[in-house]
Amino acid sequence: SLMLGANDTTVVTLTWAISLLLNNREALKKVQDELELHVGRNRQVDESDIPNLVYLNAVVKETLRLYPAVPLSVPREAMEDCTIGGFHVPAGTCLLVNMWKMHRDPRIWFMTTHESLDVKGRDFEYIPFGSGRRMCPGVSFAMQVLHLALARLLHGFELGTLLDLKVDMT
Template sequence: MHSTCMQNLFVAGTDTTLIMVEWAMAELIRHPDTLKQAQEELDTIVGRERLISESHLPRLTFLSAVIKDTFRLHPSTPLLLLRMATEECETAGYRIPKGTELLVNVWGIAHDPALWPDSLEFRPAWFLPGGSHADVDVKGGDFGLIPFGAGRRICAGLSRGIRMVAVTTATLVHSFNWELPAGQTPDMEGTFSLLLQLAVPLMVHPVPRLLPSAYQIA
């Protein structure tokens, strides 16, 4: 059952939730110390005798930071859908005529070195208590990180999307250790289109790490 589940999970297709989970797992596997820290937090909050539930999420501070930096580093929608300027305006020294169609470069904003030094590095510590971006969220209130957009046109599925990515990633991190095929490392090259996906799907082997009873379905 586990191998079939993992195969279905990582064939991400065009589903943005699965794309984000795949990016999060790729980053964690690339950074074993970060993965270990996430697992230690989950073992403390959840234990090894049961699976994670959505009710645990508010207490998973480190996991939340991991998810935030995944959304920053690898936004599944790098360009927001077309907007139209309803009035003439000026921004950053550019005159925008009324009726101009505009794209918001979410990826560019989240990699702006003025906001995010070493912006290409995976750094969840930014979002931890005491970190430089501890109060930043991904819900459209902080314009330096808007993977779901902002304002009236913000993604309607924002809350559900964040929860699904967090729960799925936490379940995988908590339930299994992860092994790459011998001699391989995750290929972090992405493909840019309407969606930002891993160019080469992540291939890993899950190894159960919880008590056997935790995997039993009632």
């Protein structure tokens, strides 16, 4: 069940990344140009290439920000009475973090660059895999697969849509 969950959420995120790139041809071209520069055409993308693919990394991070595979966190329980955002929360209350909403907060996003943010849950404005002791155990697996699969797909194929129409993911 752990591997199935990791596989499913990774495939969903990859689907979102491809749809976002197909709807933003300029970003798609930038990733392909970066792959051409760092990998060339004579070989396949290797895991050792990934650290050099800065724009690809940004695409993966932005995809995870806009479309976290699990938009609501795993339920937590308040251990004691507390106040969150001005609201009294009694002990025993079930709490969920709406990561989808948090990742779209205009007070945090769209103002500055966030290139230094990682997905390990240290920056609480960006937690696509959760944070703390109970964060997703598959974070390393997911990031490895997302980067390599997306890089190889974009390096090996010319992607497009019929009649250059936008991808509708609704």
